[in-house]
Amino acid sequence: MVYGICYCPLSKKQDLEDVKVADSKTLSENEREKLFAKVDAAKDFIGWALQVLSPNYISTSMQQRSKYNLNALSHDAAIGLVQSVLDNGVQLKEVYVDTVGPAEKYEEKLKQRFPGLEVTVRAKADSLFPIVSAASICAKVARDHAVNTWKFIEDLEELDKDYGSGYPNDPKTKEWLAKYLDPVFGYPQFVRFSWSTAQVILDNKAVPVRWDDDEDDGKSAAKENTPSVLSFFARKKDETKRQPHRFFHERKLETISDL
Template sequence: MDLGDFEVDNSVSCRLTSEIPDICKSEDCCLGIDEAGRGPVLGPMVYGICFCPVSRKEQLKDLKVADSKTLTEAERENLFQNISDAKDFVGWALQILSPNTISTSMLQRSKYNLNALSHDAAIGLVQFALDSGVQLKEVFVDTVGPAEKYEEKLSQRFPGLEVTVRPKADSLFPIVSAASICAKVARDHAVKGWSFTEDLGEVDTDWGSGYPGDPKTKAWLLKYQDPVFGYPQFVRFSWSTAKNLMDSKGAAVYWDDDEEDGEKAAARQKNTSMLSFCNRPTGTTAQGAAHQSHRFFTERRLQGLGAL
């Protein structure tokens, strides 16, 4: 799978699509939706759709698609190739949500939780298929949140479609199985081929499964944690695992506010306030010694000012 467009800038989300088969523009079609990478603290989450004519459902079954979680990586790759080879009647599209997109969405002032982000990704992909001329009739979705509410939401958004939302839809409906394979293969490729924009040297790629409970993943997070700036953009900052490690291992920061002077609060805690970094003469530490600026400042060619 070619992820070239995403690899150009993996800090933002990206949509990848196959060609739209001509038959999908002239016959009633079914469409399946599934995701990959919802739980990990590392890497993107990928939403996928797959669609084909209702009259060709049996041919889709002949491709031997199955729930991607029950397959080995090699089996998924082979089945994705089968889906790609069936381009005369099967099409697909993917929305790759970068870790940066997930984190900034969930941490913004107006809360935008993962379920809402997932729903919007799915809705966007269905709308893409319709805008591309696919004659959709049936939509099958693996649920995110309560199935009945999600089904009602999609039915109201797309009143002309027959929407079915079910738990474990990827094991019930072949068209959802096909979507799960496309999404999982894309995520696997994105994680394996991740290009770190940060200057980390030769990165240790033995980060385990990427799930918060994996000891290897936790060890990797600690290894590449900066006490002030946190983690590379490969990490979802909004996950509690990442936030808890920053709270326990990161540098304590005190901000000036209306209740108490930040410098005094920091001094009482025997710590340094953020303002002291702003007011400090260029090239010195709080103790007056020579100091090498963090790459955040040097990469942006930022220098401290003694006065405004």
Template sequence: MEVKKEVEIKLEKEDNMKNLILESPLPDCVKSEPCWLGIDEAGRGPVLGPMVYGICFSPISLKEKFGEMGFADSKTLTEEQRESIFDKINEANDMIGWMVEVLSPTFISTSMLRRTKYNLNALSHDCAIRLVALAIERGANIAEVYVDTVGDPTKYQEKLKGIFPSIDITVAKKADSLYPIVSAASICAKVTRDKAVKKWKFQEDINTEDLQYGSGYPADPNTKSFLANNMDYVFGFPQFVRFSWSTAAIILEKDAAPVKWEDDDEDENADKSNMALTSFFCKKDHNPKMDRHIYFKDRCIETVKKL
């Protein structure tokens, strides 16, 4: 089956609330020869849809032939040009391998909003590391890695070098315009995200006929219109929306049903009829204000009394 068609089928069939790994067959040459590998992402900024991380790898000995394929940063190409180059990548399956991970909007939002802080940079780093490790696990002989930076390039490079000490790693700003292998990864990621967004299966009761949501970027008029017209007063947005984005949070705060959270702390002025049962098991002179916060208890962090 044609690889691109297989990607489309998997995107249609899989649960889009979960992350998904898609990959090409592994050419024999990438197992036997030292390879260079590029990493890039698509969809970091939009409030709608998944973020996709992609890697592409090929033997170092074929760098010149690889460069003749006309790769460029996916953002500088039209959709038709990206599709055409993605076809070339799959046709050259005797010398090129690729892999992408589709990170669902639900995963992105719940990760960023969990109690222990997990920001988008850390999430991106972990995804890139996971893909490189997976390529190696599949049998690819990775000798060089080129990465379009997320955050400080020096710190990111040191982090990757600590995990993959035997690999020559280069982290650079705008690596997608400097290294063809990163450009190829960028195209794989962008084509996959475009297909995921176009073929999105809404789990909610939404009229998808003539539905337009644009690029997903907050400034896009179609995206703004989608957010304004598809918010439930009680349940908020569909899973297609990254509710951890400030764009979505502001709309929910303004237009959705107000939520009052139960306060865990006891009201100092409450009468005994409303006192918590646990209060009867405390010492008589117990002062709740002196209790250590649950954050420190969960992590077994103690106060330093002596140095």
């Protein structure tokens, strides 16, 4: 997943509109490439930056014990981009963000994180605000290039590289996922295991795996027979009587409870 940020002087809003950027999802790949070239050429008043999250990083984050969902990943990526622009000396005043999750909560979160900025979070912001449209184009072009030129780190010489766009509505992508599923190891790191499209195929066709230390498996014999650590420190109900020291035994001394 690729997240993008664009910024320009408030006095150049009209110049940005003249570039005629639009929501990247409404454009063809060729149209996005041409508009990205225009945005990149306008360095005198437009700046942009990206943050790329690899499929393996997203899967690892979402499937760790302490859950880190996709919304949190997206929010942190956006916050990181805004902070990086500020750290590079750009004097931001207004920030426009395409929402992930409830817009009001996301907007409040950003306002608390950046109290000196005027933050606006909206659904479909990339079709409402030209600066967000420009950012979406930069991110989408970068993603297309990453997908089209992906270098597999695994030894997969016979693997068909015609996997389509990588989106769930692409039948070529679904066909590729079904064809190249390894029943034990799943997919190469190019595929996000936490992606619901891949997860459905894994659940239906991959070999099921049972982990002995699964927290949900409370019926295993190992767990039933393994005592709790706390049990070693608990006072025993039928604790045997403690034998007195031989000093008392030799002198025939006994402990009394009443005087």
